Amino acid sequence: MTNSFLKLATEGNKAAILKQQIICQYILGGDSSITDLSKAVNLSVPTVTKLIGELIDEGFVHNFGEQGTAGGRRPNIYGLNPYAGYFVGVDLRKDSVMMAAINFKGQLIDETTVDFLMDNDPRSLDRLCDVIQNFIRARKIARDKVLAVGVNISGRVNSQTGYSYSYFFVEEQPLTMLLEERLGTTVYIENDTRAATYGEYMYGDAHSEKTMLYINASWGLGLGMIIDGKIFYGKSGFSGEFGHFPLLDNEIICRCGKRGCLETGASGSAMHRIFLEKLKEGRVSMLSEKYKKGEEITLNDILAALLKEDVLAIEILESVGHTLGKAIAGLINMFNPEVIVIGGTLSVAKEYLMLPVRNAINKYSLMLVNKDTQIRLSTLGERAGVMGACILARSKSLGLF
Incomplete structure (x- = not known):
């Protein structure tokens, strides 16, 4: 169904x-209504009426019937047909995978998170596809109604060619092809x-903005850019490597192999690294006993302690937030954006993170520029x-x- 006019459009x-x-x-x-739609797309009412009729026949658009107005004739309201098909999203995390499904209208059908450890073992790819298939089956979505699957991967991804240079880089076949062979449907990676x-742009509070920057402050540190209402990719799709900006003079080797990357001080x-270093030095925390027993301390443990007002966790996040805010000040000076949204794992800290970020922005950015920029926490959180x-x-x- 989805190929009915798309091939002709291309x-x-x-x-x-x-x-x-x-x-x-x-x-x-x-x-x-057709009248309002004709104004929005700058086409005549007869032309829009004809096109809407064809889109209804093709299954894309639905006539929702007459809707009440203040007076006069009630117009028919048209919109996307929610039952035209479904789209599945897959978000690979450090040690889990989050999946969701939306209908054709963009409404959330269901979501879930499953423990999953991704690596470059080919069996890992098979296991991932099994997890996705199980999610689709459990929602009782007919396979021919799954129009596409979107898969998020950290690191360097070329969404146009379908290659991931972080996971399953096989020169002969792009990752999208490997996934499509296993899932039996169109796959896009991002x-x-x-x-x-x-x-965040489509479902959050920034939909009306033309320029939005999104800071993904999770285990790593990434940057997404909406410029003139469109995602900015760069030439090869590798834009946004914010965490590897060489801002710091700390000589710490980053996971990319370089030294002094922003990610080594603001992620x-x-x-996690600084917290464990402080515990080793003898600093006290509500996680001290766990550390002394040799038990694993995760980033989530540290953030949970922070939300219980653990002084050491608050102190370290203040330092991380200040470093992040200093880097964001540079982004404001360069882009003059309407809004910057901070999301990712660290965003659960809310004002513990936002206060040092805002203080650093005020200190390091140009006042004439930053007064036009709103700094917000993500409304979607880790669901973005x-x-x-x-x-x-x-x-x-x-x-x-």
Whole structure:
């Protein structure tokens, strides 16, 4: 079904391109009457009426019937048909995978998180596909109704070619092809931060903005950019390596092999490393006994202690937040964005993180520039990535991206 006009649109067919514009308007503006839609897409009412009729026949658009108004004739309202198909999002984390499904209208059907450790063993890819298949089966979604699957992966991802250079890099076959062979449906891969950026942009509070920066402060540190309402990829799709900006003079070797990367002082991994160093030095924390017993202390343990007002955790996050805020000040000076959203694992700390970030921004950014920028916490939290994977799969399937 989804190929009914998309192939024609890529070939330059005028009617197919207009149908894409209509669907895009429904995605961005919601349901509307034919009269309002014609104004929004700058087409005549007869032309829009004809195109809407064809989209209804193709299964994309649904007539929701008459809707009440203040007076006069009640217009029919049209919008995306929620039952036209479904899109599945898969967000790979450090030690788990989060999955969600949305309908054609973009509404969340269900979501879940499963423990999962990803590595470059080929059997890991098979296990991941089994997990995705089980998720689809459990939701009783007919396989022919799964129009696409979006998979988020950390590191360097070229979403156009389908290659991941962090996991399962096989020169002969892109990762998308390997996944499609196992899942039996179209697959798109995306860098996890860019997907979270798009999820926050489409489902969060920044949808009306033209320029948005998204900071993914998790185990690593990533940057996603919405410029003029579109995701910025860079030439090869590798933009946003914010964590590897050589800002620090600490001589700490980053996981990328370089020294002094921002990530070594402003990320979840930095907080975890510094916390363990402080415990080794004899600093006291509510996690001290666990450390003395030789038990593993995770980043989530540290954040849980912080939310219980653990002084050591608060002190370390203040330092991490200050370093992050200093780097964000540089972004503000360069981009002059309307909004910067801070998400990822560290965002659960809320004001414990935001206070040192804002203080550093005020200290290091140009006041004339930063007064135009709103700094917000993510409204989706850790769900931004999986929601972005779903909605990106829809946008790419419809040729809107």
